[in-house]
Amino acid sequence: MCYSVREGMICEMCGRDVPQTRTVVVEGSRLNVCPACARFGEDYKSSTSGGAPVTQSVIEERLEKREKRMKSKDIYAGTTSIELVDDYGGVIRAAREAKGLDQEKFAASILEKKGTIAKIESNSLVPNDKLIKKIEKALGIKLTEAVQSGVTVGPGGAGNKMTLANFIKKS
Numbered sequence: 763m764c765y766s767v768r769e770g771m772i773c774e775m776c777g778r779d780v781p782q783t784r785t786v787v788v789e790g791s792r793l794n795v796c797p798a799c800a801r802f803g804e805d806y807k808s809s810t811s812g813g814a815p816v817t818q819s820v821i822e823e824r825l826e827k828r829e830k831r832m833k834s835k836d837i838y839a840g841t842t843s844i845e846l847v848d849d850y851g852g853v854i855r856a857a858r859e860a861k862g863l864d865q866e867k868f869a870a871s872i873l874e875k876k877g878t879i880a881k882i883e884s885n886s887l888v889p890n891d892k893l894i895k896k897i898e899k900a901l902g903i904k905l906t907e908a909v910q911s912g913v914t915v916g917p918g919g920a921g922n923k924m925t926l927a928n929f930i931k932k933s
Contacts, residue, residue, distance in 0.1 A: 775799040842908045846894065850905050851885040857901040858883075872896045 770779045773796035775788070783794040786803030793803065847853060858868050865883070869876045874893070881887035882897075889897065894905050 773799055775802070840910075842910055844906045845909045846888065847905055847907055849885070850889075851883040853903060853905060854879075854897060854901065855883045857903045861901065868900070872900050 770781055771783045771794065772778070773780055773783060774793045775795045776799050778796055780796040783796060784800045785792060785794055785806040786800050787793075787806055788795075788803035792806055795803065858865070861868075863871070865879045866876045869879045874896075878887065878893075882889050882893075889905075897903075898905055
């Protein structure tokens, strides 16, 4: 069986079999098209050589812009949050004792239960915002602090990237 090979070319835009194609740029894509479809694009040779020559500084500038665009952004960078101090129980106990109050009298003065105050002072109960404000006002202390937010990477991490090692608890 014998097959004959056709000499024509296929237009990449309309799909017709034509004897000859031209290379044009259509919306940023280089296509081999028939003469009828060539009117939709710009001649490939004129579009590449018609503009200003690309210099090394232009290339570097474009690479810098691309790098900035591609860089991942930390949405939490630069944000601060208000958090309870680490040893809030000890701070409350010291301030209460400095005022000469026992747990029962102090609890009564802020309309709370003695057991609640005892649990807070032993750091086994974290007070809510409303209770923190009552304690701060009654004792004249500050239990909250502004903390700079951000992801800190421990051992096993590379740079600022989180890895699986950051989530594994080693025994």
